[in-house]
Amino acid sequence: MSLSLVLTLLGAIFLLLLFRYILTPLFLSPLAHIPAAHPTSVFTPLWISYHRRGGSQALPAITRAHSLYGPIIRLGPHELSVRSQSAIHKVYIEKGGFAKPKFWADEFMSYGVRNMVSMQGGIGSKEHAGRKRDLGNVYAKSVLLGSGVLSDVAARVLRGMDEVLERIVGEEDNADAEKTGSGVMEVYNFNGAVNADIASSYIYGTDGRTNFVGDVAKRNEYFEHHGTWLKGKHGHAESQKWLEEFGVQLCGPGVSALRDEEKGGADAVVYKQLHARGLRGNDMASETLDHFIAGAEAPRTTLTYLQWELSRNPTRQARLRTELRTLPLDPTTDIPNLKALDALPFLDAVLMETLRLYTPTPGPQHRITPPEGTTIHGIFIPGSTRISASLAILHHNAEVFPEPGVWRPERWGGGDKERESLEEMRKWFWVFSKGSRGCIGKDFTVIVMKLIVAKMYSKYETEVMEDGNMEQEDKFLAGPVGERLVLRFRAVK
Ligand code: HEM
Incomplete structure (x- = not known):
């Protein structure tokens, strides 16, 4: 040549x-008209990949880019981030919302089979709609608030929680108590334990439930594997295997709950519903394990931040206690009526504000545009473009939430006249996402967290003893970096 x-x-x-x-x-x-988060983002995903190294969500980098370049930005040649109402409506709500990219859906699979959260879904997805139907109304608010089962299982777990608190306040030496003094306890994993025990009772039945409140070693073992798996740390595969084996064990007693049904047993609500719809084996284990993990992890983060804020705000803590003490307790269960509890305005405001400011899944919720493409902000976006909104960015919109970085429950009302525009705030409150892929457990987790807070703060006051590093991790599930909050509990007359 x-x-x-x-x-x-x-x-x-x-x-x-x-x-x-x-x-x-x-x-x-067609994406050329969209501002690039970084000059190289037009040609290569290197910038965003660099910020995502080590399993990070790149939230600070994406937040900065949005504040510089507006509501729609290009993170890579084929990836966008959005933060406007019209865009999130299109991506997540309209016609059931866009599908999840395969890599993202796969992250949440277990036993090699898809559960609800790991289905790709998308416009007209029969698979996802079918699983939603299978679950029926087990997590519907009206069912939960009127449910004797939830009250019963929660009452049992909360009795156990109260026994632990009584013990540590009573100065006895036990596995929960730190050696630093009376009433002092590390609460991060403890919060996860209480939530896990209630969730597992509702899902698998009281025979099959975890006893993390009572069994500190098992609790810590679980959260250790859980953290390794979620954060993709070294040992990730072994931890996934451990969790899957654990999930199979939890499923076992569900079968006995089914047998007991003839005797009128009302337990294992979720397991029984799915069983009646034909779910068996790995499909059952995968679906229920995901609910259990969700029921333990995200509320662990929320409750820990809620306690941290209340402990640093004694006036608000006292106001909450006064409100909680207006509720009569059921003499048999020793917990309040769920409907009355749910209606308490300041408790609701405290929880909403904590979920807003310390969003447990603050980062991008990935989706992919449908094959025919879509139009956002008047710009045509071709099919198969990765697109996401980051929930924490929506929650930091200063026009809707003035001083967005400040924890101020009063902004939600709570009986105060100074409340901000509630309707607008609710529109921007995306902690559970929205649309057909929004969280199915949202009403369950809200009522369970309210129960725990009510039980704890009507009887005890808390102050911070040690808060290590409470900054939120830049991870998909974002707990405090220090994974530790030590509180002192004191019984209040
Ligand atoms: C503070 C507590 C919780 C938060 C902040 C939360 C948040 C979320 C978010 C943001 C999504 C959307 C994920 C996505 O689009 O990929 C979601 C979905 C989901 N959540 Fe939750 N969640 C919580 C508690 C729970 C609980 C207790 C359950 C147990 C029943 C649960 C079960 C699910 C399921 C099954 C999905 C998938 C829904 C679907 O794909 O259609 N979550 N959750």
Whole structure:
């Protein structure tokens, strides 16, 4: 081959690459009109990949880019981030919302099979709609608030929680008590334990439930594997295996609950519903394990931040206690009526504000545009473009939530006249996402957290003894970096 032919060939290849990787993304791609988060984001995903190293969600980088370049930005050649109401409506709500990208859905699979959260879904997805139907109304608010089962299982677990608190306040030496003094306890895993025990009772039945409140070693073992798996740490595969084996054990007693049904047993609400719809084996284990994990982890984070804020705000803590003490307790269960509890305005405001400011899943909720593409902000976006909104960014909109970084429950009303525009705030409150893929457990987790707070704060006051590093991790499930909050509990007359 002559030298001139070689040079011509090389020149042609160079021009082709220039056209494909520089000119097209810069001028010809429909995405060319969208501001780039970083100058290189137009050509390569290197910038966003760099910020995502080590399992990070790149939330600070995405937040900064939005504040510089507006409501729709280009994170990579084929990836966008949005933060406007019209955009999130299109991505997550309209026609059931866009599908999840495969890599993202796969993250949440267990036993190699898909559960609800790991289904890709998308417009008209029969698989996802079918599983939603299978679950029936087990997590519907009206069912939960009127449910004797939830009251009963919660009352049992909360009795156990109160026994632990009574013991540590009573100065006895036990596995929960720190050696630093009376009433002092590390609460991060303890909060997870109380939530896990209530969730597992409702899902698998009281025979099958975890006893993390009573069994500190098992609790810590679980959260250790859980953290390793979620954060993709070294040992991730082994921890996933451990969790899957644990999930199978939890499923076992559900079968006996089914047998007991003839005797009128009302337990294992979720297991029984799915069993009646034909779920068996790994499909059952995968679906229920996901609910259990969700029921333990996200509220662990929320309760820990709620206690941290209340402990640093004695006036608000006292106001909450006064409100809680207006509720009569059921003499048999020793917990309040669920409907009355749910209606308490200041308790609701405290929880909403904590969920807003310390969103447990604050980062991008990934989706992919449908094959025919879509139009957002008047710009055509081709099919198969990755697109997401980050929940914490929505919660920091200063026009809707003035001083967004400040924990101020009063902004939600709570009986105060100074409340901000409630309707607008609710529109921007996306902690459970929205649309057909919104959280199915949201009413369950809200009522359970309210019960725990009511039981704890009507009887005890708390102050911070040690709060290590309470900054939120930049992870999919974002707990405090220090994974530790030590409180002192004191019984209040
Ligand atoms: C503070 C507590 C919780 C928070 C902040 C939370 C948040 C979320 C969010 C943001 C999503 C959407 C995820 C996505 O689009 O990929 C979601 C979905 C989901 N959540 Fe929750 N969740 C919580 C508690 C629970 C509980 C207790 C359950 C147990 C029943 C649960 C079960 C689910 C399921 C099954 C989905 C998937 C729904 C679907 O794909 O259609 N969550 N949750």
